[in-house]
Amino acid sequence: MQSVIDFILELDKLKTVTRKTKTLHSDRYENSAEHSWQIALLAWSLAPYAPAETNIHQVIKLLLVHDIGEIDTGDTIVYANADWSALKAEELTAVQRIFGLLPAGQAAELLALWQEFETGATIEAQFAHACDRAMPVLLNLANNGQSWRENGISYARVIARIEAPISQGCPALWHYLSGKLAQAEQAGWFGG
Amino acid sequence: MQSVIDFILELDKLKTVTRKTKTLHSDRYENSAEHSWQIALLAWSLAPYAPAETNIHQVIKLLLVHDIGEIDTGDTIVYANADWSALKAEELTAVQRIFGLLPAGQAAELLALWQEFETGATIEAQFAHACDRAMPVLLNLANNGQSWRENGISYARVIARIEAPISQGCPALWHYLSGKLAQAEQAGWFGG
Numbered sequence A, B: 001m002q003s004v005i006d007f008i009l010e011l012d013k014l015k016t017v018t019r020k021t022k023t024l025h026s027d028r029y030e031n032s033a034e035h036s037w038q039i040a041l042l043a044w045s046l047a048p049y050a051p052a053e054t055n056i057h058q059v060i061k062l063l064l065v066h067d068i069g070e071i072d073t074g075d076t077i078v079y080a081n082a083d084w085s086a087l088k089a090e091e092l093t094a095v096q097r098i099f100g101l102l103p104a105g106q107a108a109e110l111l112a113l114w115q116e117f118e119t120g121a122t123i124e125a126q127f128a129h130a131c132d133r134a135m136p137v138l139l140n141l142a143n144n145g146q147s148w149r150e151n152g153i154s155y156a157r158v159i160a161r162i163e164a165p166i167s168q169g170c171p172a173l174w175h176y177l178s179g180k181l182a183q184a185e186q187a188g189w190f191g192g
Helices: A002-016 A032-045 A056-065 A084-099 A104-119 A123-141 A146-150 A155-169 A171-186 B002-016 B032-045 B056-065 B084-099 B104-119 B123-141 B146-150 B155-169 B171-186
Strands: A018-022 A029-031 B018-022 B029-031
Touching (some): A002 A029, A002 A084, A002 B032, A018 A146, A029 A032, A032 A056, A032 A123, A032 B056, A104 A123, A123 A171, A123 B002, A155 A171, B002 B032, B002 B084, B018 B032, B018 B123, B029 B032, B032 B056, B032 B123, B056 B104, B056 B123, B084 B104, B104 B123, B123 B146, B123 B155, B155 B171
Antiparallel strands (some): B018 B029
């Protein structure tokens, strides 16, 4: 029991990991804990648009754990020209430490979920990726492109980073977003 | 698709609903969105201590939606001497409005989950309740009784509000907490 409690209290740190997107109803940047809740709901609500065989419970679990490594590494905006393989190696070290607070069987379960998300080989992971890429886009579309403008992110850069995963994981969502993104470009909501 | 997006963007408001408990690693009050993520993880991690027949996916879903009504009503500390039936009626009105942004079938699914949690008739709802009552206690135990002291909440009041639901929903969790609460009383971490 104490090991579970230690893990849950360690998770409190994710509430202090800030992302580049602001919440819509207050002038602060969202954190990765509340983001993880919102994308779980996004995936769940988009279930009618998921491939027929998708296990939505598995998707929800993937999304609830996918950002926990940021407790040690912080968040990197998805549009960054970063060394993503080095970042992911750091995140793996982080989740091994954090999940390792749990009893071994539970730690292995969460690590397998984290790796399933990162590998992206299952339809559940692909659907989860689509949701994860779409969520900050939806916030930007509701917020005049706040994080794109603040970080100098161009329309082309956004498309390059999100078209493949969203159109693969949830084609209907890409169909919806591509039209909205074209409108946003015309409105001048991108940087770069 | 647009109705799902409208719902998800409406959920952003839960990030601005503040609770009475502070996050452990910054001097701000937690919000109900990040709380909902953390208790989903708490329930999931405590699954080995749940009754054998418990469907943990159902518990996670109950916890992800249980606080959404607070978008309209705000959060009320669980130890308050409030008119709880009136508060719950307001929350019902709220979730009917918010879930009603979704297509009818999905709205009905979420409303049924919200009502299952409130009614507390299933082992999943009872386990979810135990987790919901335990989470602020765990934060207080890690934070010298911050919200108990700030709000003048006595040891007796805490026990009166949490012993029954936690000991019913997750006996092992109550066994763990009752000892910690007795230590906290000796340490002077309660108000009232």
